Amino acid sequence: VQLVESGGGLVQVGGSLRLSCVASGGRIDDYTVGWFRQYPGRAREEVSCLSHSESLTSYSDSVRGRFTISSDVSKNTVYLQMHRLKPEDTAIYYCAADSWGGASCRIDLQDYWGQGTQVTVSS
Secondary structure (H helix, E strand, C coil), rough: CEEEECCCCEECCCCCCCEEEEEEECCCCCEEEEEEEECCCCCCEEEEEECCCCCCEEECCCCCEEEEEEEEEEHHHHEEECCCHHHHCCCCEEEEECCCCCCCCCCHHEEEEEEEEEEEEEE
């Protein structure tokens, strides 16, 4: 499956952005899909995942209550709605898919990755 992210950009502190991840070559609801982010010089980290098979979502502590993951199966698209953005949310955001489809959001379980989209929050 191929994943293409969009929606990143420059936003002020406290603002909102919605990231989109369009999948092709497979049905998005056959996968656990997730958003991960990476700071310069640091390892990629989990942000949020959605397991379609188990109807579960998960969030990292740093984004819980501010970010919401969702999907539109008819559009084969996963979204990450981000509110109350902080400077520490500045990173490259990647969409990924895990063909196992379970509830875990581990980076090492992801089989497919998008190219990433830059989010910059200015103070």
